Amino acid sequence: MATISTSRWTKRGLAVTVALAAGLSAAGAAEPDLAARLDLLVGAYPESLSGVEGNRLVFRDGGPPLEIDDGKAKDHQAALAAGDVEDSLRQLYPLGACDGKPAVDDDPGRIRSDALMMRLYGKSAKAVAADLVAVDWFGETLRVTKRQGAAAALEKVRDALAEKPELKRYLAPSAGTFNWRKVSGAPNMSVHSFGAAIDLNTKFADYWVWSGGKPGRVPKYANKYPLEIVEIFERYGFVWGGRWYHYDTMHFEYRPELIAIAKAAGASACR
Ligand SMILES: [Zn+2]
Numbered sequence: 001m002a003t004i005s006t007s008r009w010t011k012r013g014l015a016v017t018v019a020l021a022a023g024l025s026a027a028g029a030a031e032p033d034l035a036a037r038l039d040l041l042v043g044a045y046p047e048s049l050s051g052v053e054g055n056r057l058v059f060r061d062g063g064p065p066l067e068i069d070d071g072k073a074k075d076h077q078a079a080l081a082a083g084d085v086e087d088s089l090r091q092l093y094p095l096g097a098c099d100g101k102p103a104v105d106d107d108p109g110r111i112r113s114d115a116l117m118m119r120l121y122g123k124s125a126k127a128v129a130a131d132l133v134a135v136d137w138f139g140e141t142l143r144v145t146k147r148q149g150a151a152a153a154l155e156k157v158r159d160a161l162a163e164k165p166e167l168k169r170y171l172a173p174s175a176g177t178f179n180w181r182k183v184s185g186a187p188n189m190s191v192h193s194f195g196a197a198i199d200l201n202t203k204f205a206d207y208w209v210w211s212g213g214k215p216g217r218v219p220k221y222a223n224k225y226p227l228e229i230v231e232i233f234e235r236y237g238f239v240w241g242g243r244w245y246h247y248d249t250m251h252f253e254y255r256p257e258l259i260a261i262a263k264a265a266g267a268s269a270c271r
Pocket residue numbers: 192197198199248250251252
């Protein structure tokens with residue numbers, strides 16, 4: 001089962017992703033296949049995941065395993081609306097202090113499995129809220145999930161950013177962390193629902209919806225956040241919405257599996 005889904009995925013998903021994302025492959029680094037990406041996913045969430053059995057993710061809590069690949073062919077909008085675990089790992093996230101220009105529908109991290117996120121963080125606003133902790137953020141107190149090490153990672157981000165006082169105006173006031181809601185105009189859950197995302201100061205934000213974009217067709221923009229901020233968030237497991245074709249430049253979310261896969265692939269935004 002896993003072998004079948006890997007080969008189909010490699011031919012369709014990875015080949016398309018690599019073709020779309022110009023300049024991503026690193027010298028000598030092999031692109032991780034689905035099996036390798038799943039290993040990195042399990043390693044990124046040791047609190048909840050214990051392994052892979054065939055086409056299913058296995059959880060430490062003994063709850064029902066979760067299907068990895070539903071076998072359905074999906075275009076980009078369908079994958080955004082109803083991504084499975086395999087879909088969520090398909091697009092390579094590129095790392096580094098460069099902003100690049102994502103190709104149409106290159107949205108690494110925007111495809112998520114709601115089912116997996118709910119298993120990692122909680123199935124309802126109430127369940128997620130029970131695990132929120134206070135994180136000091138440049139004079140504010142933010143509520144962030146302690147699950148999966150997210151709040152601890154954000155504290156490391158904050159400590160690294162605090163060494164550069166000239167960045168503070170971009171970081172605060174934060175436009176928010178926990179908010180149980182769907183993605184704007186979409187059927188899937190925002191990572192803000194799980195208390196594992198942060199929006200920076202909106203004053204510098206560009207967002208494809210505010211720019212009058214339509215899915216698959218969004219206006220150009222010029223990023224206004226210093227890229228050293230991006231590099232620091234990535235160092236501690238967060239991906240940046242500024243890397244998405246459907247951009248959201250104030251948005252960072254905790255996706256350590258995508259950072260681990262990016263490192264394994266040598267995926268750089270600086271080529
Ligand atoms: Zn956001």
